[in-house]
Amino acid sequence: MENTVSFPELIRKKRDGGQFTREEIRAFVLAVKDKTIQEGQIGAMLMAMWLKGMVAEETLALTHEMMLSGEVMSWPKEWTELVVDKHSTGGVGDKVSIPLAPALAPCGCKVGITAGAHCCS
Incomplete structure (x- = not known):
């Protein structure tokens, strides 16, 4: 999925009040992690998220994907x-x-x- 996502289109989608799918959020987080997205696009995406807000499902998906993007610790x-x-x-x-x-x-x-x-x- 992350290879087919157009980040300028996603930025416009959120700017215009749209909601992200879980797959779109996953692609964004992976692109940030893998450094395959431009810093300006990261800033624009975050600004659009902040200005237009996110529904609970988007926030949950973003939090989940951010958690999975790093090392997940487990305890006995x-x-x-x-x-x-x-x-x-x-x-x-x-x-x-x-x-x-x-x-x-x-x-x-x-x-x-x-x-x-x-x-x-």
Whole structure:
């Protein structure tokens, strides 16, 4: 599908108030991941999404495809109730993330990642 998608057409579709299919969203996310879409087209697509909005199905599909575009972590079944995560708005002054994991470890919590901890480049 991603080879047949015209991103200028998709940008126009959203600009004009249309809704994306799951396949169109998948093609967009894969093109961003694979760097086969121009940066200007990415910006135009995101602007159209922001200005015209997205219905719940589009937002769900976008979130799902973004999740699948990277490495999906899995945990042992016995950790089901123990895995925690701490999110932050980011920016200056995040003083909780660094000491949080060691503080939660004695409680039996498994901290997947903390905001401010850059594990990947």
